[in-house]
Amino acid sequence: MTKLALRGLLTRKMRSFLTGFAVVIGVAFVVGTLVFTATIDESFKNLFERAQKGVDVSVTAAQPVKAQFSIPPTMPADTLEKVKATSGVNAAEGNIGFQFGIFLDKKGEPMVSNGPPTILTNAGTEDVFNSLEYDDDGRAPENANEVVIDKRTAKQHDFKKGDKITISGAAPAKQFTISGVATLGGSESLAGSRFGAFTVEEAHRMAGYDGWDSISVSTDDPNEVKAALQRELGSNFEVQTGEEAAESQAQDLSDALGIIRTALLVFAGVALLVGGFLIFNTFTVTVAQRTKEFALLRVIGASRRQVMRSMLLETFFVGLLASIVGVLVGLLVAPMLAAIMRAGGLDLGTTGIVISPSTVIIGLVVGLVATMISGFVPARRATRVEPVAAMRDSVTPGLGHLRKRRIVGSLGLMGLGLLTLFYGLFGGIANDSAAAAIVGLGAVLMMFGFAFVAPLLVRPLARVLGAPLVRWQGLTGMLARENAMRQPQRTAVTAAALMIGLALVVMVAILASSLKGGTGRAIDDQYRAALIVQNQDGFSPIPIKSTDTVASLPGVEVVSPTKLALGQAKGDNTATAVTGFDPKTIGAVRELKWVDGDASTLSGMTDSDVIVESDWAEGRKLNVGDTVQFTTPTGKQADYKIAGTFSAQAGLTMNVILTNAALTTDWGSKDIQQVLAGTAPGADDEKLQQSAEKALKQFPSTEAFTKDGFKEKNDQQIQSLINLIYGLLALSVIVALLGIVNTLALSVHERTRELGMLRAVGMSRRQVRRMVRAESVITAGIGAILGITLGIVFAAVISRPLAEQGLVFILPIFTLIIFFVFAALAGVLAAIPPARRAAKVDVLRAVTTE
């Protein structure tokens, strides 16, 4: 039986290869993701360890409110003296780490990167802590006009020692001379972050404060000194050994990485799912074609189990080989993923790859399991072949006569899937990952349910889709349509593979357009401002001085800055983001959708008042008039009285609103989030925006928009993310298309006699090709219709919980039509190899062959 299995595979090498290919892609994706993220993890760990070289103890401010990537407050300048005075300290140096620096490139444009910040720091004078290594004859800055930049920025933007570069921070933009290009701890950048190192005085000026973000300590006895320092400084400070500090820094990034890893693995999972369909389909078709062979074996006396074992062995070998190849390809995929991330703006500056044995094993297991599961049902079908089928005139029993069972089973599956989906979305599951997993499971169940009933939909769909083809192509179109309808199960499974990929793509497209539309409408409703100034990246702070700049622009009547801060409400265990408004001016430029309150509530806010989002309040059983306590980043516990509630729309405001003054005093908030400007009615907004851009050039981190421009920018940001998702889904769609090629090729082979007969009777090669092409287009079209329908359903379900947030369900009809056309074109492409094969059938051999 083993011999039979192996021999069978080797003889049909091409077919086995095509079958396995689908799994190869899925496994490669999985392995690529794991290697990619493991590499980054490792690189970061190494980086932070090396950057902390010489640092035995590290002092930072304690963070009463900790959220991912939250920045610890700056320590007062005298902390350094206190540290140096502590016994056991051999040397201590203060470090500045201002995270909102902006570099301008040689064209004067700000260097933007989505994710890693640009850090402005001091170059440091103590050798023991120095981990900067200079290129050539580079050196540390010696005066206020010099800077050292990271090697990666230098390479990317063609800067070298001696060049001039413009940098801005809290202080306005200034030109510096590059005194050296450096690597940090051997890396060309700080985990993707750019850095600029100045003299300590200049660094303070650029950062806008004279305190320290961290203090490095060199000592002979780290643990002793750590304890001593903690005692000496008190609970507002966090003292760690150098190792601990490096680890916790790496951990933060690792957590963020975990999210990326999960997301990528989801896409890999989709690719595998599609691949599974492909395998199922191919094996089903081959089993049908080998009916006589199985019947013969059964006649000769092979038991059902022996036939099953032979088929399972074949499946196993295909799976094993495909998984091995997949793992190898995956090792190549990792650098490709890094490139895709870079294109999407996320440059983490890593090189090399980290391969662990567990990654390889996971890849192999995943591939094998996917193959075996997909191949199981076809294997069982092989055992159902009756021995009598080996005889001369016996008729193969028809498949799929269990119509009612199919409908019931399918509805059941879809219902179950829908319920699971709802549970994940509305069941109030605390753990986000668990909820996402349940939603995913629901989606998969629904897809299977839909695929299960698909064969019953093939005939009517084929009739509809085929109608234009019949009209246009005549006989070949009709034959194509008949072929697609002849074995609805096979057509359905092939189409189902495409359906999965398309359903996801469509869902993403609909959600994107809904998001854009919803955000657009919310902006229209809530923003009265003629001018909106914010950071290039949309969320980082901007320098306070930009408010004055905007106020001085001609035509500006009202200027209202907003703030953003992180705090923790009493009773919560995660941080809450808080918006700051200036009650005296905000009313002219912003509106809220009130639940309990109105514009006067906002303008009448005192510094001890708070306005909260109505669901947020409900969830915590709070009403207007109640007091809510927050722990602020300074460690203070502050109480505020709820003055009103509103409904948040499209995330334009955070759930909690305080006055700017309150945030400054109680929360230590030093910078602003946005500057909103109002003008007299009839003012020219475009002109204002242009003069704003000019005036704000000294603050390169800022960007100015008219209201329309602001909407566009939001659309763009959504679109970038969407494009990234499309890219990752594209893989699955490609696998599905390969599936079409595969099935078509098998089907052509199976119909050799019929094709020969058609050619004998007078069909030209061209007509044969057109017939095969038409069949492919119909199959792809069916997949597209099923996929689009399913995608719309998914999007509708998922957008429900977001509807209250102002998400408007918008069907991008035009985009959907484009998807459908693409699918049809893909069908044409997929048909090229099989059509050529079909046209080449040797007429004589075909009609006389067995």
Place this chain on the structure above:
Amino acid sequence: MNIVSTADLRRTYGEGETAVHALAGVTLDFPAGQFTAIMGPSGSGKSTLMHLLAGLDSPTSGSVVIDGQELSHLDDKGLTQLRRDRLGFVFQAFNLVPVLTAEENITLPLQLAGRAPDREWLDKLIDTVALRDRLTHRPAELSGGQQQRVAVARALVHQPAVVFADEPTGNLDSHASEEVLGLLRRAVDEFNQTVIMVTHDPQAAAVADRIVVLNDGVVVHDGAGTDAAGVLDLMKAVA
């Protein structure tokens, strides 16, 4: 000693008015060591009879006993084992597993049973069918006649109680036909095999010891073998 016997064998497809009576009551006995040819026009039921005799199908009523075993008492597993250990088959076409060599095809029943072939017997068979130099070839590399000879060898390798042949010469030219028929004849004469062959070829029937003719689901003639001309007369009489 009857190797195969049937009693009032009936097979009906469908029901009521559209019922088709493929076999309408056939009672036959097949003694050991006899070469029987079953003939009849299309639709006579000869193929159905073969299916039932070989346990590939179940009768609507009536019984089939092979080598003392009543077939209706066997489940699928039992029937499978019966076919593997005690029956041999030669079909008109597609006898062989395409990916196995000639030798592997011949020993297939034994491999399925997990038994090693009796080397002496195997060699004798191979030489009888004269395929010594073709053992490592795959079916695609063999001529039609050679393929049938492999099939005959396979049908005999496990020394079955009875060999069923369904139009074994249907796809062969007269020379190859002669060879295959000769082999079947030798199996009966030298190895004391029982052969039941369905055919419409007079040349083939002429090799048999006994000719049974079916028409419309019943036996219309059951007599001694005769030459090709005699067979043709029989067919004409029945038509």
